[in-house]
Amino acid sequence: MLLAIDIGNTRIKAAVFEDNTLLDLIIFDKKEMVEKIEFILEKFLKITSIVVASVGNMDKSVFHTLEKKISIHFISHESQFPFANLYTTPKTLGIDRMVLATGATLQFPNQNRLVIDAGTCITYDFVDEDNRYLGGAISPGIRLRYESLHQFTAKLPLLNKAYPEYVIGNSTEESIHSGVVNGITLEIDGFIEQYKAQYAKFIIILTGGDAEFLAKRLKNTIFANSNFLLESLNQTFQYNQK
Ligand SMILES: Nc1ncnc2c1ncn2[C@@H]1O[C@H](COP(=O)(O)OP(=O)(O)O)[C@@H](O)[C@H]1O
Ligand SMILES: CC(C)(COP(=O)(O)O)[C@@H](O)C(=O)NCCC(=O)O
Ligand SMILES: [K+]
Numbered sequence: 001m002l003l004a005i006d007i008g009n010t011r012i013k014a015a016v017f018e019d020n021t022l023l024d025l026i027i028f029d030k031k032e033m034v035e036k037i038e039f040i041l042e043k044f045l046k047i048t049s050i051v052v053a054s055v056g057n058m059d060k061s062v063f064h065t066l067e068k069k070i071s072i073h074f075i076s077h078e079s080q081f082p083f084a085n086l087y088t089t090p091k092t093l094g095i096d097r098m099v100l101a102t103g104a105t106l107q108f109p110n111q112n113r114l115v116i117d118a119g120t121c122i123t124y125d126f127v128d129e130d131n132r133y134l135g136g137a138i139s140p141g142i143r144l145r146y147e148s149l150h151q152f153t154a155k156l157p158l159l160n161k162a163y164p165e166y167v168i169g170n171s172t173e174e175s176i177h178s179g180v181v182n183g184i185t186l187e188i189d190g191f192i193e194q195y196k197a198q199y200a201k202f203i204i205i206l207t208g209g210d211a212e213f214l215a216k217r218l219k220n221t222i223f224a225n226s227n228f229l230l231e232s233l234n235q236t237f238q239y240n241q242k
Contacts, residue, residue: 007054009120103232112202
């Protein structure tokens with residue numbers, strides 16, 4: 001039994017896996033890390049390994065006590081991946097993006113895949129049918145857009161995400177919602193059209209904390225799976241056990 005931990009820039013997502021079955025999902029803030037991991041290990045006594053993927057530099061001291069009683073694997077640029085990394089700066093590529101590319105490669109073999117992860121940032125990652133990771137894009141996520149409109153202007157309010165009623169926002173709040181939410185959905189649909197100009201066929205996987213919210217407003221058919229990164233982390237762990 002495996003505990004997979006995805007440390008993003010906003011939240012920590014943890015999942016317990018028995019082979020490829022997700023038994024439990026826990027989402028928490030970084031400051032709750034120790035207590036939450038201890039809670040999970042007490043609840044699932046059969047966990048024998050922990051695998052961690054972190055976008056930032058890991059403070060591994062959190063795991064020092066745990067390392068005495070359980071094996072912990074940190075996915076890094078030195079881990080094994082089932083794709084050829086054609087990124088020209090492979091050592092700066094986000095570990096989260098490499099894990100997403102691994103899941104797309106293993107779960108959807110022999111085809112072009114585009115993974116869109118709508119989290120703190122919206123990341124786009126493309127793996128072609130020959131299992132070559134080509135790269136993609138990094139764009140501000142929903143929260144980042146609302147917060148930057150508030151933080152870098154004199155008068156704009158900080159809003160919680162909501163669907164705009166119209167393209168033409170008829171109030172300050174509606175204008176902000178239209179700019180943020182329509183901006184993102186048009187960006188995503190626009191990027192997909194650009195990829196279609198280069199690749200006749202590819203599948204699209206949408207994940208991240210805002211996947212469900214955005215999926216409803218996207219024109220293109222996509223696989224929306226908010227647990228895709230955790231599933232991919234489980235598969236990355238298995239791939240590194242061979
Ligand atoms: N309870 C929540 N707390 C924080 N963000 C949330 C929550 N529920 C949904 N979200 C949305 O999820 C996004 C973060 O998604 P996530 O994939 O966890 O980010 P990351 O992996 O970058 O930490 C936020 O931008 C926010 O819009
Ligand atoms: C772009 C990211 C911040 C996305 O992180 P997230 O939205 O998942 O918190 C992360 O993938 C990252 O730090 N990437 C490093 C730069 C690169 O991928 O080229
Ligand atoms: K992301």
